[in-house]
Amino acid sequence: MLVAGNWKMNLDLPAARQLTANVVTSIGKTVHTKVAICPPFVDLDATFNLLHGSEIRLGAQNMHELDSGAYTGEISAAMLKSVGCHYVILGHSERREYFGETNELIARKAQQAQKYRLIPIVCVGEMLAQRDGDRQNAVVEEQVRQSLQGISIASGSELVLAYEPVWAIGTGRTASPDQVEEMHTHIRSLLIELFGQKMGYAIDILYGGSVKSSNASELFARSNVDGGLIGGAALNAEDFASIVKSAESAAAA
Ligand code: PGA
Numbered sequence: 702m703l704v705a706g707n708w709k710m711n712l713d714l715p716a717a718r719q720l721t722a723n724v725v726t727s728i729g730k731t732v733h734t735k736v737a738i739c740p741p742f743v744d745l746d747a748t749f750n751l752l753h754g755s756e757i758r759l760g761a762q763n764m765h766e767l768d769s770g771a772y773t774g775e776i777s778a779a780m781l782k783s784v785g786c787h788y789v790i791l792g793h794s795e796r797r798e799y800f801g802e803t804n805e806l807i808a809r810k811a812q813q814a815q816k817y818r819l820i821p822i823v824c825v826g827e828m829l830a831q832r833d834g835d836r837q838n839a840v841v842e843e844q845v846r847q848s849l850q851g852i853s854i855a856s857g858s859e860l861v862l863a864y865e866p867v868w869a870i871g872t873g874r875t876a877s878p879d880q881v882e883e884m885h886t887h888i889r890s891l892l893i894e895l896f897g898q899k900m901g902y903a904i905d906i907l908y909g910g911s912v913k914s915s916n917a918s919e920l921f922a923r924s925n926v927d928g929g930l931i932g933g934a935a936l937n938a939e940d941f942a943s944i945v946k947s948a949e950s951a952a953a954a
Contacts, residue, residue: 702921702948703861703905703928705737705760705822706935707790708744717744721751723938728757728945733952734928736945737788738935742776749785760788760822763796766809778817789814790822790930792848794867804847812851815859822861822907822930823848825888829868837866838887845891854896857903862888863930869910871932878919881908885925914943921951 712720717740728736739760740748749759765775781789791814792807807823814821825844827837841864854860864884869876876884885906893901908920909930920926928948934940 702734702952704945704948706931708740721748725755727938727942734948745784758787759785761786762790764789766813778813788820793824807848808850824863826865854900857900861905863907863909865909875911878923882923889925914940917944917947921948
């Protein structure tokens with residue numbers, strides 16, 4: 702199980718420090734669950750220092766696909782590594798929708814992340830109209846295939862997928878456990894096709910979209926759900942800790 706908190710464009714440095722300290726205290730030690738927080742770029746260095754001594758890992762929310770150069774405002778994989786990042790979220794639907802990120806770009810970023818030994822959390826998910834038109838499986842399949850172009854896998858732990866239906870993000874409208882399980886099973890079969898049986902099973906598939914302490918247990922209990930990518934609820938240490946606890950219980954069951 703992996704539970705990652707996506708803080709999005711929230712929290713200035715003092716607030717990020719405070720939340721990190723609270724998360725470290727509230728979560729303590731986990732046995733079956735890897736935990737990560739993904740603060741904004743400017744908070745990464747300070748939060749990494751506060752994670753010292755805990756097993757909580759650090760992730761970034763985006764990254765440029767090239768090594769370095771004249772790309773004003775961009776952040777490279779090497780920079781993320783140098784401030785202690787272990788993960789990087791790539792292709793979040795907000796980046797696809799508001800910043801024009803395509804599957805092809807996301808694939809280049811994912812390859813670049815792997816080159817620097819950052820674990821990409823590659824996000825996929827359909828829009829409401831696509832779900833209403835019953836096209837979610839085809840849409841997500843295309844995203845998975847194209848966003849993972851050129852990615853190679855040696856152990857399965859160097860790649861994470863996140864299924865986040867756009868209509869469930871920040872809306873309070875969670876996908877039902879049946880909808881989540883159905884899509885995760887579809888993604889699992891694609892990963893097995895792309896990377897083989899062993900690797901395909903080893904890759905964690907997270908669900909994201911209005912995961913809360915009240916619904917985490919029923920989602921994490923489903924097969925092929927290996928954890929969550931948590932937005933709003935990750936901004937509250939107690940809520941986030943309670944979601945991590947649900948992952949621990951699901952893994953132990
Ligand atoms: P949410 O966001 O939990 O606030 O719906 C999830 C995400 O966008 O990763």
